[in-house]
Amino acid sequence: MPSEKSAAIVIRVIDWSESSNVVTLFTRDFGKITALAKGGRRPKGPFESALDLLAGCRIVFLHKSTEALDLLTEAKLMRRxxxxxxxxxxxxxxYYLAELLRELTEEGDPHPELFDASEEIIQVLSSTKAPVARLVLQFEIIALRLLGHLPRLTHCVETGVPVTASGTVAFGILSGGVLSPEVAQQRSRVTRVRNSSLKIIEQFAQDVNAWKTITLDSQSLGELRNLFNQYIQHLLGKKPRMHDHLRLLSQQ
Known part of the structure; x- marks a missing residue:
């Protein structure tokens, strides 16, 4: 069984036994993997502190062809x-970023661009005075785009006709994008979103570094936070555990 190597981000660590962990890793080359780290709980074990949540590391693992867990054999810490x-x-x-990587991605489905964006955002969150609210929004939008879940923003998601109303437009949480007035009247879970907020989503989707230059007023931030909280909860079929804590972002 050949060993595989990749850069990885630790997105979950679960105690397995007195000495071992089961870890979920988002890797650059292999996507999400779940592996057994034998000796991972030992203070002076083979992985040292490389398996802390959201640590960046270089890993070596044995990929199992069956449904059994992969076996992590090496992990070298590159970044805390x-x-x-x-x-x-x-x-x-x-923590929210880690949760979304776990919940939105599939095992063995690599997304190197998403890995690179995640790695950069984690590093910025570790720095002084990080623009947390913009970083979270940037991550959500880029992740949704790369994973094929970005809402449709300019044309009715059901009929394909352009939605050009001024002011606010109807957004169907269940439909996954903007709706024409006629369709919106027949659908549930419809919210109103300002055109200016939809343009912000487009900008963040087109440029992974948009968070560096785009400023958000409190109204836009509140509107977008509410929209993505609802939309991501619908995609996952459950409320993310960290959603209640995102209210802190309104203070950013």
């Missing part, structure tokens, strides 16, 4: 997540 040193908002934002 230091969000806790910057405050609760960066810490919770990092």
């Amino acid at each position: 997540f230091r969000g806790a040193e910057q405050g609760l908002a960066p810490l919770y934002a990092g």
Whole structure:
């Protein structure tokens, strides 16, 4: 059984036995994997502190062809997540990023562009005075685009006709995008969104570094936070555990 190597981000760690962990890793080359880390709980074990949540590491693992867990044989720490040193908002934002990577991705489905974006955002969250609210929004939108879940923003998601109303437009949470007035009247879970907020989503979707230049007023941030909270909850079929903590982002 040949060994595989990749850069990885730790997105979950579960105690397996007195000495071992089961870890979920989002890797650059193999996507999400779940592996047994024998000796991972030992203070001076083979992985040292490389398996802390959101740590960046270089791993070597044995891929099992069956449904059995992969076997992690090496993990070299390359970067720690230091969000806790910057405050609760960066810490919770990092935990939310890990949760979305776990819930939105599939085992063995690589997305190197998403890995690179995640790695950069984690590093910025570890730095001083990170723009946490914009970083979270950037991650959500880029992840949705790369994974094929980005809402349709300019044409009715059901009829394909352009939606050109001024002011606000109807957005169907269940439909996955904007709706024409006629369709919106017949659908449930419809919310109103300002055109200016939809344009912000487009900008973030087109440029992974949009968070560096785009500023958000409190109204736009609140509207977008509410929209994505609802939409992501619908996609997952459940409320993300970290959603209640995202209220801290309104203070950013």
